Amino acid sequence: xxxxxxxxxxxxxxxxxxxxxxxxxxxxxxxxxxxxxxxxxxxxxxxxxxxxxxxxxxxxxxxxxxxxxxxxxxxxxxxxxxxxxxxxxxxxxxxxxxxxxxxxxxxxxxxxxxxxxxxxxxxxxxxxxxxxxxxxxxxxxxxxxxxxxx
Amino acid sequence: xxxxxxxxxxxxxxxxxxxxxxxxxxxxxxxxxxxxxxxxxxxxxxxxxxxxxxxxxxxxxxxxxxxxxxxxxxxxxxxxxxxxxxxxxxxxxxxxxxxxxxxxxxxxxxxxxxxxxxxxxxxxxxxxxxxxxxxxxxxxxxxxxxxxxx
DNA sequence: CTGCGTGCAAAAACTTTGCAACAAT
DNA sequence: ATTGTTGCAAAGTTTTTGCACGCAG
Numbered sequence: 001x002x003x004x005x006x007x008x009x010x011x012x013x014x015x016x017x018x019x020x021x022x023x024x025x026x027x028x029x030x031x032x033x034x035x036x037x038x039x040x041x042x043x044x045x046x047x048x049x050x051x052x053x054x055x056x057x058x059x060x061x062x063x064x065x066x067x068x069x070x071x072x073x074x075x076x077x078x079x080x081x082x083x084x085x086x087x088x089x090x091x092x093x094x095x096x097x098x099x100x101x102x103x104x105x106x107x108x109x110x111x112x113x114x115x116x117x118x119x120x121x122x123x124x125x126x127x128x129x130x131x132x133x134x135x136x137x138x139x140x141x142x143x144x145x146x147x148x149x150x
Numbered sequence: 151x152x153x154x155x156x157x158x159x160x161x162x163x164x165x166x167x168x169x170x171x172x173x174x175x176x177x178x179x180x181x182x183x184x185x186x187x188x189x190x191x192x193x194x195x196x197x198x199x200x201x202x203x204x205x206x207x208x209x210x211x212x213x214x215x216x217x218x219x220x221x222x223x224x225x226x227x228x229x230x231x232x233x234x235x236x237x238x239x240x241x242x243x244x245x246x247x248x249x250x251x252x253x254x255x256x257x258x259x260x261x262x263x264x265x266x267x268x269x270x271x272x273x274x275x276x277x278x279x280x281x282x283x284x285x286x287x288x289x290x291x292x293x294x295x296x297x298x299x300x
Numbered sequence: 301c302t303g304c305g306t307g308c309a310a311a312a313a314c315t316t317t318g319c320a321a322c323a324a325t
Numbered sequence: 326a327t328t329g330t331t332g333c334a335a336a337g338t339t340t341t342t343g344c345a346c347g348c349a350g
Binding site: 076078080098100101109111113114117118121122124125126127128129130131132133134135136137138139140141144 | 226228230248250251257259261263264267268271272275276277278279280281282283284285286287288289290291294
Binding site for chain 4: 042
């Protein structure tokens with residue numbers, strides 16, 4: 001998605017703006033995270049990080065992702081299972097999710113018209129919106145077929 | 151919202167359909183829950199239930215709310231703090247939420263046009279949607295003012 | 301050097317579950 | 326009687342935190 005140089009710049013800015021030290025662990029976690037495409041729990045991310053450096057603790061991953069999310073470079077999602085999932089929020093358009101309640105498949109979509117209407121609604125209520133989430137739950141195409149048979 | 155008789159009928163149907171026994175505790179929890187207006191954590195609901203009957207355990211509240219949500223009579227929400235919140239889902243139109251990230255205020259709204267567009271998006275992806283969530287995060291009117299000063 | 305960051309393990313927060321007593325049908 | 330339900334406490338999950346050591350600036 002994002003090219004390496006741009007990503008580096010973003011990571012650097014993130015560190016600078018918050019006065020964070022640039023450590024081996026943070027870089028590894030961020031690189032790993034931004035290489036991913038999709039929605040990952042800390043546990044999953046940790047597994048990938050450990051493949052590179054088994055000594056990184058899960059606490060560091062939690063701490064780093066929390067900082068990232070606060071800075072807006074990652075979005076925290078909550079799809080109903082008890083875990084927080086993060087997804088990269090740079091170099092991509094905002095998007096929303098269709099979630100299959102049977103197989104867990106997650107499909108992303110975006111719709112400008114909806115975004116416009118959201119802004120209008122917010123304005124009507126005097127809100128200044130900084131982010132939003134929209135999730136549609138249901139059955140994906142193949143689960144509708146499978147579900148009928150099962 | 152719902153009048154007492156209708157509510158009783160709904161609760162009764164809920165019990166019948168799932169073959170649940172009609173216990174003192176379940177009734178108390180359900181009555182208490184449906185009297186509420188808003189989004190409540192199990193902890194909060196439990197506190198209100200205990201006011202009536204201090205012997206009800208929190209486990210029963212968890213179990214009951216889980217059943218209710220599965221039956222579609224309550225909606226489970228996740229607003230980012232680590233707790234599940236439930237809100238009554240009978241006698242009301244579907245609605246979505248504006249959430250103030252500063253003071254935590256929750257404003258409800260509904261917008262048919264958005265719902266229509268959601269359906270259209272789902273259809274395009276072959277999805278059969280059964281429910282959805284939409285949350286807009288930002289600053290409410292008073293926090294925008296307060297925020298500027300702080 | 302100085303202080304932030306890390307790893308580890310303990311703790312916290314929330315939710316689920318095993319089991320024996322209990323109540324609804 | 327029979328079977329589902331409850332309360333309690335223990336255990337499970339996910340996430341946070343205290344503390345001593347270590348590394349970046």
